[in-house]
Amino acid sequence: MLAGDRQLGKLAGILIAFIGVCSSGAVLSGEEQDVGLRPGVTLTVTDTFDGRPFSYQVTGITRKENYQVVFVRYPSPVESELPQNNIIPVEYYLPTDVSATGPKRPAVICLHILDGSLELVRMLGSVLASHGVAAVVFPLPYYGERGGPSGPRDILGEPQRFLRVLEQTYLEVRRATDFLASRPEVNPQRIGVAGISLGAIVAASAAEREPRIWRAALILSGGDILKIVATAREAEPLREFIGRLSEEERAKVIEGFREADPITGAHLLRERALAGRVLMINAAEDEVIPRDCTDQLAAALGIKDRVVWLEGLGHYTAIAALPEILQQTAGFFAQDVPEELQKARPIAESPTPLNRIAACLREMTQFYTEEPRAGTCHILHLASEVEGQTFDVLLIRGRGHQFRLEGQLGSFGRVMAGQGDYPWLVARTGKVFAGEPGAPLETKSPLTYVQGVLLERLRFTMLALAGLAGTPAALEPLLQIKEEKTQEGVSLTVWPAGNESSKITLTFGGLSNMPNVVGIASTDQSVTIRIKSWQLHAPVSAGVFSPPAGGSVQNVSRNDLYRMFGALVNFAAEQLP
Structure with missing residues (x-):
């Protein structure tokens, strides 16, 4: 969840560079359907969670072997003091066989790890799209091009900003839900959220706040954020930040943590969890998010006996199980792909x-x-x-x-x-x-x-x-x-x-x-x-x-x-x- 996530992201990058496997510009056989997404097109979403319409612009499209990535930009529902933070650059992963008039498919909002590296969620988005599930990936507030010179470290510059960013993140998940629900190829009743580490904790809290979220996949997640911050070695910078605050400011930050903790709002997600629509995958030897923190969240959701444990792996070595995690997560969301789409998926005639x-x-x-x-x-x-x-x-x-x-x-x-x-x-x-x-x-x-x-x-x-x-x-x-x-x-x-x-x-x-x-x-x-x-x-x-x-x-x-x-x-x- 914390600074150690940087190592998880680096490990993923090292692994990918090591094996040298590739992407291709080819598209599987089969006629690509027009869903109105072309570079330069601007479209408007009128049905939104806050009643405020917004527009998005398509800035580019990259075609892959099993899917395409549509690059979209739209405004954040929150206006901060940093102009670039107010525009969200979105990568929309779309299966190649989409149709504006055909059966609608599920979609997933993918949330990244703490250091802002998008490699893992991009991999997840590509696997989801290859399974017939649309997906969106975007940098959270103050990350990547949305941040200032110090990037997400700016969040710690002022206590109230830190708390506002948490709320902004949840609202941006709701805006992403608006975007997906407006798409003609997406089933608005089958929109999900998935996150890894910090992204998983945010995903849980966001799903609690957004009743339209149908499924949630929480990878390397847990609750009791105060305990994680108090015990994890990787949380030392955050502990030092809190320690420098005045007593009044510290109390506000701690209260903000409690409000953001997925355990606090677990009752809002419990019904979906009991119905089998919340997946938790965790490392049995996690050194960043203690097993007790995972157990607390799972118990609050009523699924403590359903957690998928990666035995013998820790927060960083869980990279060894990455393919298994990706396949299991994609399969979890692909349950909602209409049967006729599953049967109709094109098969390459020769090895690519x-x-x-x-x-x-x-x-x-x-x-x-x-x-x-x-x-x-x-x-x-x-x-x-x-x-x-x-x-x-x-x-x-x-x-x-x-x-x-x-x-x-x-x-x-x-x-x-x-x-x-x-x-x-x-x-x-x-x-x-x-x-x-x-x-x-x-x-x-x-x-x-x-x-x-x-x-x-x-x-x-x-x-x-x-x-x-x-x-x-x-x-x-x-x-x-x-x-x-x-x-x-x-x-x-x-x-x-x-x-x-x-x-x-x-x-x-x-x-x-x-x-x-x-x-x-x-x-x-x-x-x-x-x-x-x-x-x-x-x-x-x-x-x-x-x-x-x-x-x-x-x-x-x-x-x-x-x-x-x-x-x-x-x-x-x-x-x-």
């Missing part, structure tokens, strides 16, 4: 660039997450030149802890190691160091002594990649792709949207899901990786996990070998940019 990369991701993560079937193994053989150093590595993964690794690892030199019934390592002299063969000892993971932080990064990255492979639409808002036909096959160049300083080029031959060549280019270096062999569940050869025969053998402690394996992996990780 986005889907091809998703298939590639699925196979990549299978190597790590899926154990080979009995009698088979996974095989990866790749080669590269990096700053004059040669890397040529063959990795074979078997069942359990079986593996074989051999090749040239740059300045580290020639490597040959593995584990079948016992671990072993071949020295540069050719001598085989065997980890107590024949001893009644269980084998361990070869990663036992790898740095813990590397293992955690690997685990969370692979979990997220595996999920995102099944949710390619979540990546479209942040990434770009260029497809080219080459002599080798199809080349896909991928880079983060708005930043062409680093690109990844994947060259595919034939219909394979894995590229033959991966090119990584940045402002300071370029690396080409050739994938010589890639196989999942390949037949395993007898003795592949045993040391080479014929050389001298020296028995050593198994733990010593595991430490060497750990040093090898740690060294390789240090070579990565």
Whole structure:
């Protein structure tokens, strides 16, 4: 909810940049319907929550593979002292098969995290639109282009402004509801709200104040805001702000917190929650929003036994479950998509660039997450030149802890190691160091002594990649792709949207899901990786996990070998940019 949300947003951005999956300018087959949204058009909303009509202008449209983003601007229902804060720039995510005269679809208002990063809610908006649900995303008061030089920090400059901003946010959710209810393609009876962290707390309170909200999805949320502020490390700047206030001002701010707390108005949302129209997804080990705070809000809503808990994850590491969260949230709102629209959704006749990369991701993560079937193994053989150093590595993964690794690892030199019934390592002299063969000892993971932080990064990255492979639409808002036909096959160049300083080029031959060549280019270096062999569940050869025969053998402690394996992996990780 608080300053730590910045880390959550950064983690999402790092994850997206790391995997290099893209967006595309293509639109699925099927005739696009006219709903009156064209750049330069100005339309008026007459039926509003406060009885005051307002107009909105369409400033642009970006077409994606499964949806389009319509950029709209309209005035805030609150006029503040900062002119730019009084105009709301809205991104309207719209499915490609919308029709002004056809069945109406549900829509969702998506609210962002504390640091103002829109990446997560843009991903949510894209997944919703890909499921046939319209969505709007916009920066909250004083965030992004709506803020002054200090951005949202200006909110803390004066106590009454801080309290006014809370109220302005709720009113802007109501204005967004007006906007969506006015759209001919939207069912005004099926408008929802979704938020992440701070956005989830705001979403809960906004839904309590706006009876037109049909569904609410609260991700990493809780109640008892005063407790969160009093205990969370990330809330220290806010605590210092409150501490500087006079006793009278402090009392007003605390009372403002109580009024804004979703627990206070939970009775207004309880009926919808009991009817199954409030979804709560929370991290079981959340270090920012204590579990007790989540329990209090869930109990006030009457759904304490329905909270979806992400076991083993915290507020920031919940990024590992991001694909699962996005799919579950989209499915929650997609329940209201008319059946005829669900059946009519177009299907691409051939693999799109986005889907091809998703298939590639699925196979990549299978190597790590899926154990080979009995009698088979996974095989990866790749080669590269990096700053004059040669890397040529063959990795074979078997069942359990079986593996074989051999090749040239740059300045580290020639490597040959593995584990079948016992671990072993071949020295540069050719001598085989065997980890107590024949001893009644269980084998361990070869990663036992790898740095813990590397293992955690690997685990969370692979979990997220595996999920995102099944949710390619979540990546479209942040990434770009260029497809080219080459002599080798199809080349896909991928880079983060708005930043062409680093690109990844994947060259595919034939219909394979894995590229033959991966090119990584940045402002300071370029690396080409050739994938010589890639196989999942390949037949395993007898003795592949045993040391080479014929050389001298020296028995050593198994733990010593595991430490060497750990040093090898740690060294390789240090070579990565």
